[in-house]
Amino acid sequence: MTDTLDAIPLLEAEEISKDYGAHTGCREISLSLWPGEVLAIVGESGSGKTTLLRVLAGQLPPNSGQAFYYRADGRKLDIYELSEAERRHLQRSEWGFVYQTPAEGLRMNVSAGANVGERLMALGARHYGQIRGQASGWLERLEIDVARIDERPAAFSGGMRQRLQIARNLVTNPRLLFMDEPTGGLDVSVQARLLDTLRSLVRDMGLSVLLVTHDLGVARLLADRMLVMKEGRVVEQGLTDQILEDPQHAYSQLLVSSILQA
Amino acid sequence: MTTILKVRDLAKSFTLHLQGGTHLPVLSSLSFDLKRGQCLVLRGPSGSGKSSILKMIYGTYPAEEGSIQVVRDGGWIEIVGAESHVLRALRRNTIGYVSQFLRVIPRVSCLDIVAEPLLARGRPRSEALDRAAALLERLNLPARLWDLPPATFSGGEQQRVNIAHGFAEPFPILLLDEPTASLDAENREAVMSLIEEVRDNGTAVLGIFHDEAQRRRLANGIVEVDRFSTSGTIPHRDVTQPLQN
Numbered sequence: 001m002t003d004t005l006d007a008i009p010l011l012e013a014e015e016i017s018k019d020y021g022a023h024t025g026c027r028e029i030s031l032s033l034w035p036g037e038v039l040a041i042v043g044e045s046g047s048g049k050t051t052l053l054r055v056l057a058g059q060l061p062p063n064s065g066q067a068f069y070y071r072a073d074g075r076k077l078d079i080y081e082l083s084e085a086e087r088r089h090l091q092r093s094e095w096g097f098v099y100q101t102p103a104e105g106l107r108m109n110v111s112a113g114a115n116v117g118e119r120l121m122a123l124g125a126r127h128y129g130q131i132r133g134q135a136s137g138w139l140e141r142l143e144i145d146v147a148r149i150d151e152r153p154a155a156f157s158g159g160m161r162q163r164l165q166i167a168r169n170l171v172t173n174p175r176l177l178f179m180d181e182p183t184g185g186l187d188v189s190v191q192a193r194l195l196d197t198l199r200s201l202v203r204d205m206g207l208s209v210l211l212v213t214h215d216l217g218v219a220r221l222l223a224d225r226m227l228v229m230k231e232g233r234v235v236e237q238g239l240t241d242q243i244l245e246d247p248q249h250a251y252s253q254l255l256v257s258s259i260l261q262a
Numbered sequence: 263m264t265t266i267l268k269v270r271d272l273a274k275s276f277t278l279h280l281q282g283g284t285h286l287p288v289l290s291s292l293s294f295d296l297k298r299g300q301c302l303v304l305r306g307p308s309g310s311g312k313s314s315i316l317k318m319i320y321g322t323y324p325a326e327e328g329s330i331q332v333v334r335d336g337g338w339i340e341i342v343g344a345e346s347h348v349l350r351a352l353r354r355n356t357i358g359y360v361s362q363f364l365r366v367i368p369r370v371s372c373l374d375i376v377a378e379p380l381l382a383r384g385r386p387r388s389e390a391l392d393r394a395a396a397l398l399e400r401l402n403l404p405a406r407l408w409d410l411p412p413a414t415f416s417g418g419e420q421q422r423v424n425i426a427h428g429f430a431e432p433f434p435i436l437l438l439d440e441p442t443a444s445l446d447a448e449n450r451e452a453v454m455s456l457i458e459e460v461r462d463n464g465t466a467v468l469g470i471f472h473d474e475a476q477r478r479r480l481a482n483g484i485v486e487v488d489r490f491s492t493s494g495t496i497p498h499r500d501v502t503q504p505l506q507n
Contacts, residue, residue: 007347007351032347033351034346034347037347037350062271104313158323182263191359192368192369196369203381209291221368222368224350225346225350237346238324238346239321239322239349239350241322242321242322242323242324245317245322246276246317246322246323246324248277249279250279253278253279253280254279254280257280
């Protein structure tokens with residue numbers, strides 16, 4: 001964790017726009033993500049949150065705008081100028097992406113252990129025993145019964161599948177994790193336990209996170225900072241306590257007034 | 263004594279968009295300096311914006327006008343309009359804050375809550391937990407509660423967890439919002455001695471205390487905060503003054 005005020009961001013986006021024909025995804029969005037920071041992108045469905053996340057993660061090309069990633073070795077990468085191979089390497093090493101639907105981020109027809117080991121193999125690991133050892137270590141860390149290492153994710157509950165997807169992403173010690181509604185669709189008690197796990201992992205690993213959620217309760221628990229989106233644009237951004245206690249924009253005030261005080 | 267916090271012409275109002283844009287002025291033209299080792303008390307009627315002043319300095323409320331500058335690494339940093347990562351860095355090492363009530367994080371134990379600022383500064387976990395335990399003990403929180411999340415605790419117990427969290431690490435500037443309001447006499451005394459200790463060690467304290475005896479004991483200056491006059495006049499003066507009587 002860095003403490004100089006002029007620290008270098010991890011990710012920087014300038015004027016990113018993405019539309020689908022007449023339908024707007026996101027418009028003219030600029031943001032910086034700082035090392036060790038959890039930034040939540042909040043807003044209702046259709047506000048462009050997921051589009052923005054996928055564009056920043058290099059999964060979709062923007063119509064205009066630029067985004068830069070500062071690698072662990074200090075090199076500044078232009079995300080949209082990378083070759084396909086370079087981008088894939090980044091996505092499997094220093095980045096992770098957790099989808100709302102685990103089936104999107106997992107291989108459903110191979111074992112839990114193989115799911116976790118895949119990124120290691122993609123980065124060149126070949127020793128079967130070591131890969132399996134690391135995979136079982138990560139299953140344990142995500143509180144998945146190691147005895148189930150040879151089962152396919154199809155046999156897992158929704159909460160366990162999500163934990164497996166997270167283990168699969170963290171096995172290469174990424175610096176930046178993109179998460180799209182990681183606790184959406186889970187029962188509240190399962191969601192609560194997963195949030196606790198995520199919070200301690202983020203702190204212990206010093207991860208930087210871009211988190212898309214429509215749930216301000218999730219943002220309040222995990223995020224240092226929030227970015228409020230409406231109709232493809234960022235209407236307000238600020239520290240989580242600022243947005244929750246003194247929202248400035250009419251739409252942020254509406255969002256905050258809609259959650260239960262706790 | 264060296265000035266480490268400068269507040270100039272500070273103004274704040276709230277615009278309630280969901281209530282037809284109702285405009286609520288809170289304060290205006292507030293200026294004062296806070297010096298190292300000084301304890302200033304914000305004094306004024308309820309609703310005059312005392313808590314809002316602390317929240318603007320901490321970055322929770324965006325100020326509407328004016329400037330709040332704080333010394334960091336020998337230079338002045340502007341808080342009004344500062345970027346989030348600057349505010350976060352200031353919160354980690356420069357400005358501490360004890361709110362009126364504990365903001366309970368579900369399922370996190372007392373010890374972990376108090377250890378959090380220590381871990382954020384990179385201390386080893388065992389050292390952070392030791393320091394957390396020592397503080398909770400000093401604040402008379404029974405050890406059987408330390409491993410429990412404080413959601414079900416009494417107001418006074420929660421507040422002591424909150425105070426231990428705020429005092430876990432030393433800060434050059436400490437903001438206190440009625441820290442002893444929900445405490446009995448014995449625990450109030452424990453907190454008062456903690457505040458005196460950090461003040462005497464050079465921390466600049468800016469606080470809200472309703473009890474006159476507490477003010478007399480802690481403060482070496484008063485900032486008068488008048489209720490905002492609805493006629494639109496400017497009620498605030500630069501009124502850092504030595505405490506009399």
